[in-house]
Amino acid sequence: xxxxxxxxxxxxxxxxxxxxxxxxxxxxxxxxxxxxxxxxxxxxxxxxxxxxxxxxxxxxxxxxxxxxxxxxxxxxxxxxxxxxxxxxxxxxxxxxxxxxxxxxxxxxxxxxxxxxxxxxxxxxxxxxxxxxxxxxxxxxxxxxxxxxxxxxxxxxxxxxxxxxxxxxxxxxxxxxxxxxxxxxxxxxxxx
Numbered sequence: 207x208x209x210x211x212x213x214x215x216x217x218x219x220x221x222x223x224x225x226x227x228x229x230x231x232x233x234x235x236x237x238x239x240x241x242x243x244x245x246x247x248x249x250x251x252x253x254x255x256x257x258x259x260x261x262x263x264x265x266x267x268x269x270x271x272x273x274x275x276x277x278x279x280x281x282x283x284x285x286x287x288x289x290x291x292x293x294x295x296x297x298x299x300x301x302x303x304x305x306x307x308x309x310x311x312x313x314x315x316x317x318x319x320x321x322x323x324x325x326x327x328x329x330x331x332x333x334x335x336x337x338x339x340x341x342x343x344x345x346x347x348x349x350x351x352x353x354x355x356x357x358x359x360x361x362x363x364x365x366x367x368x369x370x371x372x373x374x375x376x377x378x379x380x381x382x383x384x385x386x387x388x389x390x391x392x393x394x395x396x397x
Contacts, residue, residue, distance in 0.1 A: 260392045265289050267387060268298035268338075272306055276329070276376045280306065283380035300344070302387060304333040306379070308372075321359065327368070328352045329375045333383055335390065347386045351378035 267288055271281045284302075285294060308329045328350055335345035353375040357364040 260388060263299065263391045263394075264384070264388050265292075266295050266297070266299045267302060267335075267391075268294055268300070269302040269304065272304055276306060276308070276372055279373050279376040280304070280331075280380050283377045284384065287380060287384040298338055300387075301336045301338055302333055302383065303336065304331045304383060306331050306376075308375075322357055324357065325355045326352055327355060327371045327375055329372075329379045331379045331383055333386075335387060345387075345390050347383070347390075349379055349382035349386060351375045351382060353378070 265288065269281075269284050269288070271277065285291065289295065306329055308327065311326045311328070329352075330348065330350045332348045333346070334343045335347075336342065337344045351374075353371040355367050355371040357367055
């Protein structure tokens, strides 16, 4: 096999992958946004699109507040993500209940001093979506968020690094839970 055949094969393979990607672009529907933004889409901007319906339903989703420091960060992020900071809905259609657990794993240990140099924090959120009218669980899900911590030798700096990592993980977890709920609501619109 000559080098000309190998390069021709790789070029043809690359062109086939690009062609497949271009062919699938019309199959994607954004969860947040207007379908009219996509070239060639049939939906126009505004209230008639499935995404506008999903966003309206998402604004009517309430949640059970989570306690503790991480719970306050998680709760504030949920309020912002669900309603854009407008607060909790007056007449919610669904209620999300989230249980958060966490784990911390040492990633790197200084063998000379025995001090942890880097660690990883993982938050796991198991959630349920309850139909408020029927008072039944209609969806269950799970999400996890991981944040890395680089710990220095100064005690206060190391403690601040842990707090910052917890905050990042709690905000990421809220985003993932809202994304899963929004995806579920979008699927309900299509059914």
